[in-house]
Amino acid sequence: MLRTQLFADPTGRFVHDIVLQSCRQNSGKTALFDSSCDLRLTFTTYGSLVESLARGFVSAGLNPGDVIAIFLPNSWEFAITYHAATLAGGIPTLLNPVYREREVRYQLENSSATFLITDAPLLEGISLAGLPCLRRVFTTRHERAGCENFANLLRPSTATLPKPTQDSAQTLAALPYSSGTTGLPKGVMLSHYNLVANVYQLLGPNGTPLTATDTMLCFLPLYHIYGLTVALTLSVSLGSTLVLMPRFDVQKLSTLVLEEGVTMLPMVPPAINALCHAAEAGVFPKNHKVRWIKSGAAPLAPELPRRLSDLTGISVVQGYGMTEASPVTHVGYVAPPEMYRPASIGQPLALTDCRILDQNENEAAPGEQGELVMRGPQFMLGYWKEPQATAAVLRDGWYFSGDIVRTDADGFYYVLDRRKEMIKYKGFPVAPAEVESVLLEHPAVRDCGVVAKPDAEAGEIPCAFVVVRDGFTPSDALNQELRAFVADRLAHHKQPRQICFVDAVPRTPSGKILRRELRKTFS
Numbered sequence: 001m002l003r004t005q006l007f008a009d010p011t012g013r014f015v016h017d018i019v020l021q022s023c024r025q026n027s028g029k030t031a032l033f034d035s036s037c038d039l040r041l042t043f044t045t046y047g048s049l050v051e052s053l054a055r056g057f058v059s060a061g062l063n064p065g066d067v068i069a070i071f072l073p074n075s076w077e078f079a080i081t082y083h084a085a086t087l088a089g090g091i092p093t094l095l096n097p098v099y100r101e102r103e104v105r106y107q108l109e110n111s112s113a114t115f116l117i118t119d120a121p122l123l124e125g126i127s128l129a130g131l132p133c134l135r136r137v138f139t140t141r142h143e144r145a146g147c148e149n150f151a152n153l154l155r156p157s158t159a160t161l162p163k164p165t166q167d168s169a170q171t172l173a174a175l176p177y178s179s180g181t182t183g184l185p186k187g188v189m190l191s192h193y194n195l196v197a198n199v200y201q202l203l204g205p206n207g208t209p210l211t212a213t214d215t216m217l218c219f220l221p222l223y224h225i226y227g228l229t230v231a232l233t234l235s236v237s238l239g240s241t242l243v244l245m246p247r248f249d250v251q252k253l254s255t256l257v258l259e260e261g262v263t264m265l266p267m268v269p270p271a272i273n274a275l276c277h278a279a280e281a282g283v284f285p286k287n288h289k290v291r292w293i294k295s296g297a298a299p300l301a302p303e304l305p306r307r308l309s310d311l312t313g314i315s316v317v318q319g320y321g322m323t324e325a326s327p328v329t330h331v332g333y334v335a336p337p338e339m340y341r342p343a344s345i346g347q348p349l350a351l352t353d354c355r356i357l358d359q360n361e362n363e364a365a366p367g368e369q370g371e372l373v374m375r376g377p378q379f380m381l382g383y384w385k386e387p388q389a390t391a392a393v394l395r396d397g398w399y400f401s402g403d404i405v406r407t408d409a410d411g412f413y414y415v416l417d418r419r420k421e422m423i424k425y426k427g428f429p430v431a432p433a434e435v436e437s438v439l440l441e442h443p444a445v446r447d448c449g450v451v452a453k454p455d456a457e458a459g460e461i462p463c464a465f466v467v468v469r470d471g472f473t474p475s476d477a478l479n480q481e482l483r484a485f486v487a488d489r490l491a492h493h494k495q496p497r498q499i500c501f502v503d504a505v506p507r508t509p510s511g512k513i514l515r516r517e518l519r520k521t522f523s
Contacts, residue, residue, distance in 0.1 A: 007203035023047030053084035056153030064089035069113035094223035120144035168192035179431035187384030197377035198326040201349035212239035219245040268427030279311035297427035305342035320345035352376035464496040474501035
């Protein structure tokens, strides 16, 4: 076991404290470059903006424990809002900027958000009326009637920042929402201790080869815990430079890699595939400085890292985790050569205990497959307002992942299957139950089941099997109508790319959908 120590002791440390400490230590160095508006922030400026915004929140009436919703694409405004929210005593909850009204209202209401930081174009077609807790809405770059200007929050203020009333292990630092396989998304309660510990696990001896001299490029959405922790908080607290892109664009990425001297990229497998195509087409620069890529959020096909390395010389290291783990539990190694195994998710991070259990929840024999069960300082406090869901996955301090793994003789882990039914579209999680619930609202749908269909570009795409009600006839027109119906209600990545009309959806005697039977139709 190579990983036994953390970078530092996370006990009593708050996310904003390690960020502001880094800002003081690195002063004139570039902390963040926002490519969406060509804005560069030094560490001194970043820290000042975070402190000013935190005082602005307090002046605007934010109380300790209030939830601040961030509904923005990757931007400097998102970054400082996240770190200022916790400094002001708030709890940031993060919304996907492509969410439709249904999804936005659900998260705002479920989280009891009091403040919303967004921008006017994102609110088109979205009504915020009737949300009982929402008091103030601020827009960043474009004005909207009924909303306040984000810049007002950055005006000089003498407001006193609150002191923590609880230990960092009990104080929430983020409330991201994770799409479970049943029901609607659940808020994941991550404490300051959870998030700081995960950063210190990644930076600890033999964790990852990141240093303060690195320049990291991030197109991963900051609303997702992968981008939030592994890119934003880790980079700023380490003292390295973060280049932000609002979305993945391989042409723009290739340009920025050269112009900004990028040395590392956190990525997802579909983006790595696109990078391979760009390298083959001569778009990706040959004289780059990228040393390695971390792949996560979805399974990595073994041929992808080999192909990219042959084309660009870049090493690809696979990692593993989940929102509930802040997010990283396992990661591979770049060096030495005998430890470089991109087909594996690597080994556990420091202080992460792992067990592999068989179907009877007994310890699996060495080399045998089973469910991965873990515990460590990075695991969540539980699900927001969901004690039963919490009890289902957190048992006696152990988190039951639902993923089937095995280890080799050297202690490297390999993910074999997901017991959970989550679909991963370009690394973005899609809960079948959420898509099914929307389809069932359509008057033509009597029953339906949604499963993952393998796809070369996206990894997986949502595919819906639909049983129509009497009086309706399967047709291309109905197919398009159903897809448009979902498109009006759910974000792009959740929408079925294919709809198959069937006579019946196979179910167990208890009524659960037999998704494996539906998936067999793709064989």
